[in-house]
Amino acid sequence: MNAPAATTREVVLVTGISGSGKSVALHALEDAGFYCVDNLPPELLPEFLRLENARTDRAVRRIAVAVDVRSAGSLPNLLPLLSQLVGAGVVVRAIFLDASTGELVRRFSETRRRHPLSKDAPGDEVDQHRALTEAIELERELLAELRQAATVIDTSELRPTQLRAWVRQLVQAPTGGGLTLVFESFAFKHGVPLDADFVFDVRVLPNPHYVPELRPFSGRDLVVIEYLMQQPEVGEMLGQIETFLARWLPAFEQDQRAYLTVAIGCTGGQHRSVYFAEQLAQRFQGRGAVLVRHRELDAR
Numbered sequence: 001m002n003a004p005a006a007t008t009r010e011v012v013l014v015t016g017i018s019g020s021g022k023s024v025a026l027h028a029l030e031d032a033g034f035y036c037v038d039n040l041p042p043e044l045l046p047e048f049l050r051l052e053n054a055r056t057d058r059a060v061r062r063i064a065v066a067v068d069v070r071s072a073g074s075l076p077n078l079l080p081l082l083s084q085l086v087g088a089g090v091v092v093r094a095i096f097l098d099a100s101t102g103e104l105v106r107r108f109s110e111t112r113r114r115h116p117l118s119k120d121a122p123g124d125e126v127d128q129h130r131a132l133t134e135a136i137e138l139e140r141e142l143l144a145e146l147r148q149a150a151t152v153i154d155t156s157e158l159r160p161t162q163l164r165a166w167v168r169q170l171v172q173a174p175t176g177g178g179l180t181l182v183f184e185s186f187a188f189k190h191g192v193p194l195d196a197d198f199v200f201d202v203r204v205l206p207n208p209h210y211v212p213e214l215r216p217f218s219g220r221d222l223v224v225i226e227y228l229m230q231q232p233e234v235g236e237m238l239g240q241i242e243t244f245l246a247r248w249l250p251a252f253e254q255d256q257r258a259y260l261t262v263a264i265g266c267t268g269g270q271h272r273s274v275y276f277a278e279q280l281a282q283r284f285q286g287r288g289a290v291l292v293r294h295r296e297l298d299a300r
Contacts, residue, residue: 016097094150187269219274269296
């Protein structure tokens with residue numbers, strides 16, 4: 001199988017667990033000007049790109065392709081195919097959407113849609129729940145290698161508007177071939193993000209929530225920033241996290257990692273974790289593409 005010529009400069013691959021929001025992501029890319037194709041069998045991707053490169057009527061389009069477990073028989077060929085595309089000079093961004101099993105079961109139950117891998121189960125609700133859970137876990141196994149090669153977005157706690165914004169943020173990031181750092185704040189009370197490569201817990205630090213005049217603000221506001229900067233332990237932990245990341249980032253770059261997500265959690269995801277994500281993003285701006293996400297704050 002020959003890889004296409006490098007005329008097509010960029011291909012965004014959208015994949016992930018069924019029910020995690022691939023349709024929302026694809027619509028966001030379409031709104032951003034991408035030409036989107038859903039459920040394209042992987043073996044047809046090179047021919048599709050060759051046809052796209054042969055077009056003479058219009059300028060080169062940005063392409064987004066959704067591939068998922070509906071093409072289960074072709075999935076083993078997908079990673080080698082992506083390597084061929086990269087070797088031909090095509091910039092490939094792989095985005096993998098995920099969510100907790102409990103959230104996925106809830107979504108399927110609400111929409112009453114059938115999981116692509118589910119088998120007919122007896123009418124008993126418990127049996128149907130078990131069959132759906134087994135289908136989701138089987139899908140995780142089939143997509144495990146693809147997940148490792150992509151940047152992961154955990155949609156368990158995301159609204160559709162957040163997911164659309166995060167997808168647009170990813171595809172707008174520079175494509176210099178280096179490591180993209182993602183700093184994400186979150187609230188432990190809503191669970192640890194599934195997309196995190198590193199998780200740092202800052203709940204042991206002084207909490208602005210208990211200062212009445214600071215409670216309405218966030219870690220992006222000057223009054224909270226000044227308060228946290230005055231706490232010696234805040235500066236100490238921030239410096240230690242920065243030192244740790246600076247020490248190990250070169251190893252991840254040598255390992256050909258495209259994305260590294262650093263999640264910082266506090267109790268409510270409003271003050272301390274937001275401050276840390278913003279501060280770390282500033283400190284690593286010179287290390288390539290840096291993105292900042294605030295899971296709870298952005299949901300407002």
